[in-house]
Amino acid sequence: MNDFAHLAVTRASLDNCVKCTICETQCPVMAVTSKFPGPKYIGPQAERFRNGESVDHSLDYCSGCGICTLSCPQGVQIAELNAQARAVMKEDHMPLRDQLVSRTTVMGALMTPVAPLANGALRIKPLRKIVQAIVGIHEDAPMPVANGRTFEAWFNKRPKRTTPAPRGALVFFHGCAGEYFEVETSIKSVEVLEHIGYEVLVPKQGCCGLAQQSNGLFDTATKAVLKLCDELTSAGKDLTIISSSGSCTGMLKHEAHEIMGVDDSRLKDVGTRIRDISEFLLELHDQGELPEDFQRIEQVVPYHAPCQLKSQGMGLPVIPLLELIPGLTVVESGANCCGIAGTYGLKKEKYEIAQAVGKPLFDMVKATNEGLAVCDTETCRWQIRKGTGVQVEHPVWLIHKAYGLS
Amino acid sequence: MSTPHVVVIGSGLAGLTAAHRLMAGGARVTLVTKGLGGLQLSQGTIDVLGYAPGRVERPLESLASLPAEHPYRTIGAEAVATALGYLTDVVVDDLLAGEAAQNVWLPTAVGAVRPTALAQPSMLGGQCVRGARFVIVGPKQLKDFHPALIAGNLARTDLPDGGRLDARPASFDLPGRDHEVDSSGLTYARALDDPAFRARFAAAVKPLVEPGESVGLPGILGLKDRNAWRALQDLIGHPIFEIPLPPPSVPGMRLNETLTNGLKAARARFILGSKVVGFAADGDVLRSVTLGEAGRQVVIAADAFVLAAGGFESGALDMDSYGVVTDTIFGLPLVGLDAPLIHGDYWGAAQPVFAAGVAVDSSMRVLDGDRVVYANLRAAGGVLAGAQRWQELSGDGIAAASAVIAADSILGGRA
Ligand SMILES: Cc1cc2nc3c(=O)[nH]c(=O)nc-3n(C[C@H](O)[C@H](O)[C@H](O)COP(=O)(O)OP(=O)(O)OC[C@H]3O[C@@H](n4cnc5c(N)ncnc54)[C@H](O)[C@@H]3O)c2cc1C
Ligand code: SF4
Ligand code: SF4
Numbered sequence: 001m002n003d004f005a006h007l008a009v010t011r012a013s014l015d016n017c018v019k020c021t022i023c024e025t026q027c028p029v030m031a032v033t034s035k036f037p038g039p040k041y042i043g044p045q046a047e048r049f050r051n052g053e054s055v056d057h058s059l060d061y062c063s064g065c066g067i068c069t070l071s072c073p074q075g076v077q078i079a080e081l082n083a084q085a086r087a088v089m090k091e092d093h094m095p096l097r098d099q100l101v102s103r104t105t106v107m108g109a110l111m112t113p114v115a116p117l118a119n120g121a122l123r124i125k126p127l128r129k130i131v132q133a134i135v136g137i138h139e140d141a142p143m144p145v146a147n148g149r150t151f152e153a154w155f156n157k158r159p160k161r162t163t164p165a166p167r168g169a170l171v172f173f174h175g176c177a178g179e180y181f182e183v184e185t186s187i188k189s190v191e192v193l194e195h196i197g198y199e200v201l202v203p204k205q206g207c208c209g210l211a212q213q214s215n216g217l218f219d220t221a222t223k224a225v226l227k228l229c230d231e232l233t234s235a236g237k238d239l240t241i242i243s244s245s246g247s248c249t250g251m252l253k254h255e256a257h258e259i260m261g262v263d264d265s266r267l268k269d270v271g272t273r274i275r276d277i278s279e280f281l282l283e284l285h286d287q288g289e290l291p292e293d294f295q296r297i298e299q300v301v302p303y304h305a306p307c308q309l310k311s312q313g314m315g316l317p318v319i320p321l322l323e324l325i326p327g328l329t330v331v332e333s334g335a336n337c338c339g340i341a342g343t344y345g346l347k348k349e350k351y352e353i354a355q356a357v358g359k360p361l362f363d364m365v366k367a368t369n370e371g372l373a374v375c376d377t378e379t380c381r382w383q384i385r386k387g388t389g390v391q392v393e394h395p396v397w398l399i400h401k402a403y404g405l406s
Numbered sequence: 407m408s409t410p411h412v413v414v415i416g417s418g419l420a421g422l423t424a425a426h427r428l429m430a431g432g433a434r435v436t437l438v439t440k441g442l443g444g445l446q447l448s449q450g451t452i453d454v455l456g457y458a459p460g461r462v463e464r465p466l467e468s469l470a471s472l473p474a475e476h477p478y479r480t481i482g483a484e485a486v487a488t489a490l491g492y493l494t495d496v497v498v499d500d501l502l503a504g505e506a507a508q509n510v511w512l513p514t515a516v517g518a519v520r521p522t523a524l525a526q527p528s529m530l531g532g533q534c535v536r537g538a539r540f541v542i543v544g545p546k547q548l549k550d551f552h553p554a555l556i557a558g559n560l561a562r563t564d565l566p567d568g569g570r571l572d573a574r575p576a577s578f579d580l581p582g583r584d585h586e587v588d589s590s591g592l593t594y595a596r597a598l599d600d601p602a603f604r605a606r607f608a609a610a611v612k613p614l615v616e617p618g619e620s621v622g623l624p625g626i627l628g629l630k631d632r633n634a635w636r637a638l639q640d641l642i643g644h645p646i647f648e649i650p651l652p653p654p655s656v657p658g659m660r661l662n663e664t665l666t667n668g669l670k671a672a673r674a675r676f677i678l679g680s681k682v683v684g685f686a687a688d689g690d691v692l693r694s695v696t697l698g699e700a701g702r703q704v705v706i707a708a709d710a711f712v713l714a715a716g717g718f719e720s721g722a723l724d725m726d727s728y729g730v731v732t733d734t735i736f737g738l739p740l741v742g743l744d745a746p747l748i749h750g751d752y753w754g755a756a757q758p759v760f761a762a763g764v765a766v767d768s769s770m771r772v773l774d775g776d777r778v779v780y781a782n783l784r785a786a787g788g789v790l791a792g793a794q795r796w797q798e799l800s801g802d803g804i805a806a807a808s809a810v811i812a813a814d815s816i817l818g819g820r821a
Contacts, residue, residue: 018719021654022442034586070679073441074721253701271701312700313680315436320675332670368569 007269014044014081016074023068023078028337029061032356036061039068043078047085054089061353062086063341064214065307069330079311083259087216103404109276129215142340144181144378151179151186155202165199170271171235172200173228173252173274175245176207179379182245185378185394189244189277191405192396196284196291202244210251214342225256229266232274241274246376247308247342249276254312262348276309277396278376282317285324294402295328301398302368304333304361304384306377307341318376318395325402331368335361338375339342362387374398409434410709412816413695415682415735416722419452420442420787420805421714422665423441423489425674426497427813428712435674436706438697440681442662443787444716448744449514449650450625450657452493452524452806453484454506456799460678461566465523465803466507475742475792478800480768485489489810490524490803498664500632503527506803511535511566513542513622515551515651517559517573521799528627530633531620531647534560534754536569542622543611543648547581549588550651551624573622591672594626598634608641615644625650625657632660657715680704682715682735692736710782713738713772717763717788724752731762733789739774741765742791756794763791769815770808784812 023039024030030038042059049055059082064229090304153172170193178186190200208228209221229252232241243249253271256262275283284290305316320329338358339345345354365388366372374395375381375387381392400406410433414425417439426439453467455478462468466483473479478486490506502524504510509521511534519534532540540560542553553575556780560573582589582597597603615621625648628634639646650657670676683703684696694707715722715735723740725731731743740762765773770784787805788795795801 020447022446024444024590025654025659026442031596034584071442073443075440075681075721250700253699273702275564311679313677313697314699314704315675315677319671323673334667 004383011047011081013075013077014047016045017076018074023072023076026067026071026336028065028067028335028339028357029063029353032359033061033353035353039082043068043081044076047081050085050088054085057084057089059089061350063339063344063350063354063357065341066217066311067307067336070311071312077258080259083214083216086254087218090216104325117259118191124179130378132246136348137346138348141346141348141351142379142382143346144177145383147181147183149183151183152202152204154187155190161194161199165194165197167197169199169201169239171232171239172202173205173232173241173243173245173248174202175243175248175378178243178245182381183392185244185396188394188400188406189242189396192277192281192400192403193242195403195405201235203231203237205231208251208256210248210249210255211343213251213255213260214344222260222262223263225251225260226264227268228252229264229270232270239273240279240280241270242280243274244277244396245378246276246306247379249274250308250312274374276312276314276317278317278321279314281399282321285403287323290324292324293401294325294399295404297304297325297398297402298327299370299372300329300331300368300369302333302365302373303330303395304335304338304365304373304378304380305377306375307337309376310336318374322374322395322398325398328398328402331362331364333361335364335405338380338383338387340379342379354383358383358387365392370396391393410816411707412710413435413438413706413708414712414714415439415695416443416714416716416720416787417666417676417678418714418716418720418787418805419445419661419665419802420716420809421712422662422669422809423493423497423806424714424784424786424809424813425669426665426672427492427810428816429669429672429674430496431813431817433634433813433817434483435669435707436677437669437674438677438682438695438706439556440682440715440721441679444720445662445665446655446658447653448655448658448661448802449520449522449670450652450659450661451529452490452502452507452513452525452657452802453521453799454490454523454803456509456521458798462521463509464507465509473792475765477766477790477792477804477808480731480766480806480810485811486650486803486807489806492810493806494524497668498661501526501660501664503530513540513556513560513649515556515624515649517556518561519560519563521566524802526648526660528646528648529625529650529657531645532622532649534563534565534571536565536567536571536711538571539619540571540573540577540622541615541619542573543576543578543614544624545580545582545594545607545610546577547579547587548587548594548624548626549590551591552651553577556622556649573729576583576614578614580607580610590654591624591626591651592629592654592659594624595629595659595730596640598626598628599631601637604628604634604638605641612642612644615642619644621646622649624648625655626815627656629656629659629663685736687780690781692776692783710784712809712812712816713764713783713789714787714805714812715789717732718760720788722789725759731759733764738764738772738779738781738785740791756797760794760796761792763789766808768811770812771815782816784816786812 209224212221339354557573786808
């Protein structure tokens with residue numbers, strides 16, 4: 001049973017709600033569908049009436065994007081309340097689909113050795129129709145493209161570093177997507193960090209459990225996140241941990257603690273040591289320690305900051321970072337969410353909503369791109385690629401290029 | 407100082423205005439804010455002074471007669487005029503009209519007649535003057551807009567110019583989307599950004615209007631498209647005007663988005679969703695604030711700081727169960743705390759507690775008696791002591807003007 005979700009202290013924050021409607025104006029789901037009554041109603045208002053059973057199942061339409069919590073001036077943890085209530089609501093009848101999409105490592109590991117086959121299979125319409133009918137993943141939903149090699153395989157096959165790293169060691173956390181699907185982003189991140197003088201350590205590591213958390217599977221997610229903390233710490237106790245997986249970073253920084261109530265010194269330790277790669281590089285710049293011998297890139301690049309990155313409350317480090325590159329102009333999407341919100345937009349009953357949420361963003365990217373858009377989180381990139389046909393990559397690709405590494 | 411780095415705390419009208427002014431003056435700005443500020447709870451107008459305590463016609467001329475401890479006495483009429491001019495001409499581009507010196511009288515969502523200094527051009531057709539002829543029209547599926555209530559109250563009100571106006575209600579059927587029967591104004595505003603929906607809306611309104619009438623519509627006439635209301639007016643073929651609704655206030659959102667987007671475009675660093683949880687100082691110099699980000703605390707050092715975190719309504723000031731009032735951010739000395747802070751007469755006189763806050767000198771530096779607390783800290787907006795903002799309708803003007811003074815005095819090298 002999800003004890004924390006039942007008893008959560010997050011509940012206490014509901015009394016701070018002054019019914020100002022600020023969260024409602026920002027909720028991306030409420031904006032596009034009348035099926036979802038919005039954060040104020042489904043969060044602090046409905047929570048008063050919950051005692052185990054949820055009074056209103058429209059709760060399931062909350063995508064968990066966290067934009068409401070971010071915008072609330074009164075500190076109500078709306079998205080967290082919703083996530084806990086959903087975990088309780090679905091406790092005894094979790095759909096097979098929600099269990100499946102949340103097992104990112106399993107999906108990735110199964111697909112990698114047979115990548116061409118898996119990619120082919122996911123693109124075959126009749127097969128996707130069957131998948132939709134049986135497990136409820138929408139036939140048109142964006143799916144990851146499995147890579148022929150894993151990041152780990154690349155990392156382990158490289159010649160070892162022979163010169164000492166002048167800036168010392170960092171730990172790299174690649175996340176499941178960075179291991180199996182978005183392998184290039186992981187590689188480029190490591191190469192950038194090495195280029196500026198760090199030794200990069202990559203301990204063997206599993207999944208952070210984010211997808212399970214967002215689907216209400218708190219027990220499995222808790223085990224996963226703690227195991228990951230041990231693995232990341234095994235590389236060195238006080239080292240800074242860097243990740244280019246925007247949403248998984250958020251899971252370690254705050255979501256595991258705030259949503260699932262994981263109160264463990266290992267998580268606390270890792271949560272304070274982990275940095276998003278752009279956050280880290282911008283910090284170096286602010287301290288005057290980032291090498292800025294960037295090559296010119298004469299380009300306008302649309303940038304979408306994923307909801308789960310914004311939720312980390314650090315602003316948008318990508319914009320000032322990328323604009324250190326001469327010639328580069330970044331245009332912020334201004335969209336609160338791309339619609340996918342982790343695994344939300346894959347589900348057949350949410351697919352249309354997720355597409356509608358993404359529409360203004362897709363239009364913006366189509367109108368402003370010159371062949372490339374950037375975004376920090378994997379699933380969002382899949383969603384934007386699918387919605388626009390434009391190449392969408394992690395911002396570190398541009399840093400990598402500007403350092404002359406690609 | 408070459409390029410000063412300034413941390414602004416809060417993204418209400420005060421924080422946003424200060425940040426704009428600082429950026430325009432060449433400072434590097436980091437704006438940190440726990441959540442969105444109060445602008446989208448406002449009417450989307452800029453009030454200077456509405457009641458003192460009687461109706462105020464010419465607000466700038468009335469400032470000098472306010473009590474000595476009122477923030478306007480320190481701010482002064484000139485700064486108010488500068489700030490409002492700055493907002494209108496430089497920052498919000500065609501979103502505000504009017505002048506600080508002269509109030510206009512506009513209808514509210516309950517049909518009261520309300521004074522304000524600057525209003526959105528889409529509202530100005532609703533000026534409540536003798537002989538005006540209004541038809542108040544709204545879609546039945548919109549919540550919080552009741553034409554009969556508004557028209558009835560307007561028609562029975564003695565106007566500031568001594569006359570009366572004519573107002574009658576009308577309504578029509580047009581859901582904001584799907585089959586929704588209680589849509590918020592925001593749902594309609596988003597729909598009205600779309601020319602096709604606008605045409606249907608106009609077609610429903612047009613037959614309800616008689617020659618010579620101005621059409622009072624809910625304040626929902628477009629969110630992103632700033633000319634939506636003009637397009638609608640052309641389609642309807644009669645003068646129209648917007649009446650702001652209770653939150654979510656679409657006119658307030660327009661102001662908030664314009665100010666926020668402008669700052670982002672100017673490349674201020676905008677950190678939303680994190681609270682200031684601590685600070686460090688050396689004697690009378692503030693060195694840094696500490697931000698409670700996800701997972702860890704981040705120290706942001708700066709040359710100067712603007713406290714624009716609002717008052718009780720935003721949690722910047724707090725009263726505990728013993729009645730002790732504190733500034734939750736810097737623990738600054740507060741004034742206005744003598745006498746009983748709260749009296750039991752709910753509908754009676756203003757509650758003294760709402761006038762509590764910090765005292766400041768003429769460059770908005772916070773004072774402890776006669777002593778400046780931190781030489782490089784300025785305060786602006788709802789945190790300033792001495793005003794009953796919501797009752798006087800003075801909060802906007804205080805926020806904008808104190809923000810401009812704070813910014814200018816930092817830029818003037820007096821940080
Ligand atoms: C019910 C009511 C009605 C009113 N009606 C009117 C009216 O009709 N006319 C009028 O002129 N005035 C009115 N006022 C007053 C007016 O709303 C305020 O004076 C004005 O909005 C203050 O603006 P501000 O920028 O100072 O603060 P706010 O808009 O309150 O913004 C404060 C900001 O600070 C942030 N913040 C707070 N604490 C922290 C922290 N620890 N760390 C980081 N950020 C923090 C908040 O998130 C917020 O963004 C009314 C007030 C109330 C309460
Ligand atoms: S923004 Fe916060 S205080 Fe306002 S309605 Fe939403 S939960 Fe309540
Ligand atoms: S988490 Fe996102 S979808 Fe859910 S209520 Fe909040 S803003 Fe809306």
